[in-house]
Amino acid sequence: MFTPSRLTLARKRRGLTKKGLAELIGVSTRSITAFESGELAPKPDNLKKISEALGFPASFFEAEDLPELASEAVSFRSLSKMGAAQRHSALAAGTIAFALHDWISDRFKLPAPNVPKLGPGVDPETAAQVVRAEWNLGEKPIPNLIHLLEVRGVRVFSITQECRELDAYSLWRGDQPFVFLNTQKSGEHSRFDAAHELGHLVLHWHHDVPQGRPAEQEAHQFAAAFLMPAQSILATAPRNPSLNQLIKAKKPWRVSVGALAHRLHELKVLSDWHYRTLCIEIGNRGYRTNEPEPRIDRETSQVLNKVFAALRREGCTNAEIARDLHVNPQELEALVFGLAIMPLGESGGVPARPKLNSYPPLELA
Amino acid sequence: MAEPARNFEQPHDRNSRLFALGLDEALIEKVALYGLMARQRCSPLSPPAFPGTTQWAETIVGARLVLVPKNWTPDDSHNFSRIVSPDGRIAIIVATGDEHTGIATAEPRTKHPKGSETAAAVEINEQLSLPGLAVAGTAERVPGSQCETWVFLLSTNDFEMRYELSRPKTQDSEGRVIAWSDRIIFPPIDIDSLPARSDDDGDDDDLGGIDVPVERI
Numbered sequence: 001m002f003t004p005s006r007l008t009l010a011r012k013r014r015g016l017t018k019k020g021l022a023e024l025i026g027v028s029t030r031s032i033t034a035f036e037s038g039e040l041a042p043k044p045d046n047l048k049k050i051s052e053a054l055g056f057p058a059s060f061f062e063a064e065d066l067p068e069l070a071s072e073a074v075s076f077r078s079l080s081k082m083g084a085a086q087r088h089s090a091l092a093a094g095t096i097a098f099a100l101h102d103w104i105s106d107r108f109k110l111p112a113p114n115v116p117k118l119g120p121g122v123d124p125e126t127a128a129q130v131v132r133a134e135w136n137l138g139e140k141p142i143p144n145l146i147h148l149l150e151v152r153g154v155r156v157f158s159i160t161q162e163c164r165e166l167d168a169y170s171l172w173r174g175d176q177p178f179v180f181l182n183t184q185k186s187g188e189h190s191r192f193d194a195a196h197e198l199g200h201l202v203l204h205w206h207h208d209v210p211q212g213r214p215a216e217q218e219a220h221q222f223a224a225a226f227l228m229p230a231q232s233i234l235a236t237a238p239r240n241p242s243l244n245q246l247i248k249a250k251k252p253w254r255v256s257v258g259a260l261a262h263r264l265h266e267l268k269v270l271s272d273w274h275y276r277t278l279c280i281e282i283g284n285r286g287y288r289t290n291e292p293e294p295r296i297d298r299e300t301s302q303v304l305n306k307v308f309a310a311l312r313r314e315g316c317t318n319a320e321i322a323r324d325l326h327v328n329p330q331e332l333e334a335l336v337f338g339l340a341i342m343p344l345g346e347s348g349g350v351p352a353r354p355k356l357n358s359y360p361p362l363e364l365a
Numbered sequence: 366m367a368e369p370a371r372n373f374e375q376p377h378d379r380n381s382r383l384f385a386l387g388l389d390e391a392l393i394e395k396v397a398l399y400g401l402m403a404r405q406r407c408s409p410l411s412p413p414a415f416p417g418t419t420q421w422a423e424t425i426v427g428a429r430l431v432l433v434p435k436n437w438t439p440d441d442s443h444n445f446s447r448i449v450s451p452d453g454r455i456a457i458i459v460a461t462g463d464e465h466t467g468i469a470t471a472e473p474r475t476k477h478p479k480g481s482e483t484a485a486a487v488e489i490n491e492q493l494s495l496p497g498l499a500v501a502g503t504a505e506r507v508p509g510s511q512c513e514t515w516v517f518l519l520s521t522n523d524f525e526m527r528y529e530l531s532r533p534k535t536q537d538s539e540g541r542v543i544a545w546s547d548r549i550i551f552p553p554i555d556i557d558s559l560p561a562r563s564d565d566d567g568d569d570d571d572l573g574g575i576d577v578p579v580e581r582i
Contacts, residue, residue, distance in 0.1 A: 106582070107581065107582055108579055108580060108581055108582060109578075109579070109580040109581075109582055110579060111577060111578060143575075144575060147575040147577055148575060150575075150577045151575050151576075151577045151578075234398065234402075235394075235398065239401060239402065239404075239405035240405035268402075269402060269405075302575070302576075302577040302579070303577055303579055306577070306579040307579060310579075310581055
């Protein structure tokens, strides 16, 4: 039995228009429309072509409906930079992540969600303080933000290769918060993104329309205030620092030197003039694209690593999970890329990293 | 040889002495940081005296910002900038000290000679400390002459800021305060770097130590 919505999902996952898919498999656009509306079911040879062109097993198109992720529910970072195809692809990947999440939830008990939802109108600085207070974090640096999110019940997945221009996105699926991170950015960048998405979850949970610049700015302020709480920063930040002092000072906060400079300026520890001077120097030394030492190691997922380690011990393979979910193993690997190691291989005993060379070459910015 | 100052340097002593003045350490530190931050914001292009003057002025501003809500009163009569406690018995002024400021074993002085208002305040301080003697003479001349004056004494170099809240006792012939009856001495504030955290240099695995519970069903 053909499930039309799954064709739409798979097509969007690959960032294709109906026309694009039609051209790939040599049918009319009208036919694709008919397949997706349920007016017609594709003949076996067309289904085979679709399956090959889109890289989903034929069984994928015959499984039950998957609820489509509406873009309204999602807070996209850098939305303006992103084309519709990429956005659709990211959302479709999210839908597949839900399927993986549900598969895991059926087998593992994970921490229950405990993320405060604050009323509209709460300013980001206050919101960050409230979340810190609720989570008993005091004013200290946060050693590992992904672990913190996970222990508070947020599920963290990786943004897949096709959507790498995207920094991160997040959403509430019912009462369950999700964060998707681009794990190909620097550790500092990705960590700041995670805090940014937490800001969206806390501040913008009530939004039901796509959010614009003000919401992005709020999430940004939240992230800075959450990672670098005002009182600690005011009490300990270097006064009138040189860039080298600033680089030294970023270490406990595990943020980029640029983020620390911005925060110090925001808190008025740095004057406009001083901040400008530092920004120019940061740019000149190339630190905007290449974070200076000490750099942090990328944060990884404890939940996913524990789950996959347990499955590996039981002899469960990546291919088996993929088969259950009717997707290619690569599709799953992409969802945990940089966050965890999946139980690759048929024997199930060999821990291995997702194969980077199975993806298109990295694009240099 | 004059009697040495009573030092309040240990946290407990410091806090109980501050408490008697209606103050607390967190508040004083906030004031110190307020002035220090203003100093640090001064551009390297400013005249050399400007950072010190700025710090002095902004420390007064900071003290008023935190104390006015507690019913203290700013007072600038005779261009002598003070903040006076709600009962009128304590006044605080701000002054820059020499390099001995904040060091319990040393005897700090104000960096600059002080004017006639400071001299009058020091005189009242002395009379107030004489047991059983009413404050004579100055009582008619200066309203609020039952008020003892404390100096928020600051000294800042490239590496740290040292500060104390001290009750002046004696001035030299030029008007510098050279002796104190009480000194409440605070830990210095580090300027050039973050204070090192002892748990800061370990492996990432040691950091935080969050264990996310994941249970096989």
